[in-house]
Amino acid sequence: MKLLFLACLSPKTGNHTTAKRIRSHIEAAGHICELRDAKEFQSPADVADLLSHNPSIGGALAIHLFKAGRLLLDVQIPFGVIFGGTDINEDVKVEQKRVVMEQVLLKARFAVAFTDKLKEEAGLFLVSQNCKICVQPQGIQTEVTEKLCWAEFLRSSGVSSEGVDELHVFLLVCGLRRVKDPLYLAEVFSAWHCENLLNVLVIIGPRIDPVFTDEVEAVVSRTAGVFLAQERSQQELHAVMRRCSAVVNSSVSEGMSAAILEAMDLGVPVLARDIPGNAAVVEHEVTGLLFSSPQEFVHQSQRLLSDHVLRERVVRNGKLYVEKHHSLKQERETYQRLVGTLHPA
Template structure:
C-alpha cells in the first residue's frame, strides 16, 4: 500500500524519532510510507490534494488532534497513534475534544503507548472501545559513535577541573509543556553548595518566546547550562557520558529520552506524572520526584549511593529489553496495517 503518514517532524524530537521508526517498520514489509510534517499544512484540502497526487491508499497520523484532524473526512481508511499532548492536554479543551472524538469514530484503529492512556481516552470517548490498542514505544539499537566528551564540556561553562564531576542532562524541546525551568532554581542552589554538580538543558528551540524566557533564567542560574539541539548519534554519546538523565515535563506520552537513557544504562530521574510513572518504577528502574526539593534530595542520594545507581541502571536496562522491544513494535504496526486494506 501507499500510506500517507502525518506527524510533527521537528528535527531531533521524540515525535520525529518515533515517526521515522514506525515508517521503517511499514516499509520493511513493502509498503510505501510518505512521511509528511503536519506543520506544513494549513488545511485538509492540501492533504486531499497530496493524497490524490501521491495516489495514497491509506493514512496514519501521530497525534490525534495535530495529525488526525487533517484526515477527518478523507476518502481513504486511516489509523491514529496517540501522542502525549492530545490525551493529557487537548482532551480538556472542549472544541478539540469534540474534533478528536469524531476522528476516532472514523479511524479504523488507534494506538496508545500505555494502558493509562487508553483508559483516559475511553473515559472521554467510550465509542472507541474495541479499536484502541496498546503498544509501548520500541527502542532501536543505539549505535556507538566516536565522540569527544572533553570537546563537549569545552563548549559549555562547566568547570572540567571539578573533582568528581556529575552532569545531569535534561533533554527537551524548549516549550512550556516540557517545563525546563522547573528545577533550575533548586538545582542552582545545590550547585552553590556542591560546585561539582551541573545541569545541562539540551534541545531545540521550539517556542521562540518561551526560549527567550529560558535563556534569561538560565543565564542567571549558577550550575545550569543551555545547549541547542544536536544529531541523535551525538546526543546518545552525551547521554552515555553524563551522570543521569532528567525529565521535568508537565505531561508526557512516553519519553523517548527516558527509554533511551535506560537502554544506555544511565540513571533516570523523572517528574512523577502518569506518562513517566508508566515506565519508571521508583527506586527500581529510576527515581520519581514530585517537586524540585524532592528532586535534589533524590539526586544527592543517587550521587552518594553507588549501589542504588547500579540497581536502577541494571533493572532499567532489563525493563527496556522486556517491555520496549523493537521487534514487538514492528509486528504490531505491520499487523494493524491490515485493517486499512
C-alpha cells in the first residue's frame, strides 16, 4: 500500500526525527510512504487535490491532530493520527482548534498517544474516542559515530576554551520557540555562573521562530554564562550530549521530549522542568531530576555535581528505563500493525 504521511518537518526538530523514524517502520513492512511537510498545504482541499492526482495512495497518517490532521478532513481514504504535545497541552485550549481536532479524531481509524497521560487528557478534552487511542511511547536508539572536538564546539558557541575539561556544561536542547522557554533559566543561571565560572549553560537547537530567535540572541548576548550554539545534525548533537554534565529541558509543555530520552539512552543525566509531559518520563531522583523554578534548578544541579551516588543512580536507571519502555522494536511492530488497519473498508 502507498501512504501519504503529513507532519511538521522543520529541519532538525523532534517532529522531523520522529516522522522519519516512523516512516522507516512503515517502509520496513513493504509499504510505500510519501512523507510531506504539512506546511506545503493551505487547506484540506489541497490534500484532496493531491490525492486526486495520485490514485495509488490508499491511506494516510499525520502527526498532530490540528497542524496536520485537519488537512485530512476532506480525503476519502482511511487515515490514522498521532498526537503531538501541542495538541493536548495547547491547541485544545482554543475552541476553534478543539472542534477541528474532534472532527479529525472521529474520522480517524486510529490515534496514537505517546503516554497514558496524553490518552487520559484526550479523553477529558475531546469527544471520547478512547477505544481508538493506542499508547505507544517513542522508540529510542542512539549511536554516537561522529568525532567531536569538544573544545572547538565550545569555542564556536562563545565559551572560553580555557579549562575545557573542568567546565560543567549544561546543555539545553530545544528548537527556538516560546513553548520551549529557553530563557527560563537564563537570569538565575547567570548569577550561579558568576559565583562559579565553571558553570555554563549552552542552548542548542534550530531557529524555528525568527522573531523569538532574535529575542533569545539579544538576551544571551548580554547574559554571562549563557551561550547559544548553532544547531547540529542528530549524530553531532548526540556526540555533544555525551560530553556535557547534564541535558536540560525547560519547556512550558511537552508531549514526549526525544532529547530527554536520547540523553538517558546515552548515559547522560537529565534535569527537566516539572510539567506533565516531562514527569511522565522523568521520575525525580530515579531516572533524572525535576525542578519547578530556576532556583530549584540550581539546587538540583548542585546536587548532581556533588553527589556522585545520585548521579550514577539516575544515569543507570535512565538507561534501563529507555531500554524497557522505549523499544524501537516494539514501536516498529505497533505502527506496522496499525498501518495494516488502513486498508479500505
